Amino acid sequence: MTTVLHANPRQFISTDFTKQIVRRALRYLQSGFAIHLRGPAGTGKTTLAMHLAGLVGRPMVLIYGDEDLRSSQLVGSNSGYSRKKVVDNYIHSVLKVEDDLRQSWTDSRLTLAAKEGFTLIYDEFNRSRPEVNNVLLSALEEKLIVLPPDSSQTEYVRVHPLFRAIFTSNPDEYAGVHPTQDALLDRMITINIGEADVETEKQILVNRVGLDRTQALKLINLIRGYRRQVECSKASSLRACLLIGKICHEHEIPVSGKHEDFRDLCFDVLISRYGNGEPESELGLAKLLDQIP
Ligand SMILES: Nc1ncnc2c1ncn2[C@@H]1O[C@H](COP(=O)(O)OP(=O)(O)O)[C@@H](O)[C@H]1O
Numbered sequence: 001m002t003t004v005l006h007a008n009p010r011q012f013i014s015t016d017f018t019k020q021i022v023r024r025a026l027r028y029l030q031s032g033f034a035i036h037l038r039g040p041a042g043t044g045k046t047t048l049a050m051h052l053a054g055l056v057g058r059p060m061v062l063i064y065g066d067e068d069l070r071s072s073q074l075v076g077s078n079s080g081y082s083r084k085k086v087v088d089n090y091i092h093s094v095l096k097v098e099d100d101l102r103q104s105w106t107d108s109r110l111t112l113a114a115k116e117g118f119t120l121i122y123d124e125f126n127r128s129r130p131e132v133n134n135v136l137l138s139a140l141e142e143k144l145i146v147l148p149p150d151s152s153q154t155e156y157v158r159v160h161p162l163f164r165a166i167f168t169s170n171p172d173e174y175a176g177v178h179p180t181q182d183a184l185l186d187r188m189i190t191i192n193i194g195e196a197d198v199e200t201e202k203q204i205l206v207n208r209v210g211l212d213r214t215q216a217l218k219l220i221n222l223i224r225g226y227r228r229q230v231e232c233s234k235a236s237s238l239r240a241c242l243l244i245g246k247i248c249h250e251h252e253i254p255v256s257g258k259h260e261d262f263r264d265l266c267f268d269v270l271i272s273r274y275g276n277g278e279p280e281s282e283l284g285l286a287k288l289l290d291q292i293p
């Protein structure tokens with residue numbers, strides 16, 4: 001059974017930074033185009049996609065890109081044979097089972113969304129193998145989904161005019177992602193999402209975790225400083241900020257380099273994420289922590 005989501009359950013924090021992305025994305029969606037949010041991990045792409053789908057106002061369905069995803073899972077599949085059981089109400093001993101050998105077809109999330117005019121979020125779509133995503137080419141361009149010959153249904157599904165698609169992806173240099181096909185990219189509008197500004201990160205920390213503004217700012221500067229030091233450009237700092245911030249808040253650990261618990265927490269979270277395995281990356285973090293009163 002496909003779960004259709006109706007609203008964004010998580011609180012979305014709007015700032016000037018997010019508002020200008022939302023404005024552009026919504027404009028494209030309103031004109032009927034598929035959009036693609038591309039950027040490093042932790043830049044808020046999935047959250048933004050859910051928020052946008054909420055603004056579109058239609059029910060949404062969510063698919064996660066996956067190496068093992070098969071095209072049948074994207075289009076739909078035969079889920080087995082349907083069997084008819086007939087019970088005779090007058091003669092209780094009579095129970096007739098008819099096998100009419102009809103395969104029952106189950107729509108995939110994509111097919112359901114396309115038929116009903118829902119909003120599809122295909123998160124990290126370039127984790128799926130490119131050939132699996134081919135079905136999207138005609139869905140976006142000719143507004144048709146071609147069903148396999150054995151689907152015992154009509155041959156194709158016409159895409160509902162209200163159907164919208166929001167894709168997210170991590171850039172090609174990430175492990176476990178496939179290069180995105182040019183033909184698919186050509187059928188969507190790609191918005192590059194960079195690291196949020198300090199103000200946005202601060203507001204997310206304050207609102208989502210409950211840190212006060214001064215502590216939030218200290219934490220953001222520490223993590224950004226450390227990432228600069230180890231020249232880490234991959235993941236953004238937002239997830240690490242939220243993680244450390246939540247633990248500090250819940251365990252009353254002050255954001256201070258003088259506090260042993262805070263230092264341990266930073267080492268545990270930051271070295272494995274951003275450190276390059278060299279002893280200097282530990283030394284560098286210790287030095288940065290020394291500077292936080
Ligand atoms: N605008 C926002 N409002 C509230 N929380 C946000 C916002 N942007 C990101 N977050 C939070 O930051 C974290 C990372 O965001 P996520 O959308 O998962 O990033 P990505 O999909 O780019 O990896 C999540 O915990 C998410 O809830």
Ligand SMILES: [Mg+2]
Nearest residue numbers: 045046047123
């Ligand atoms: Mg994501």
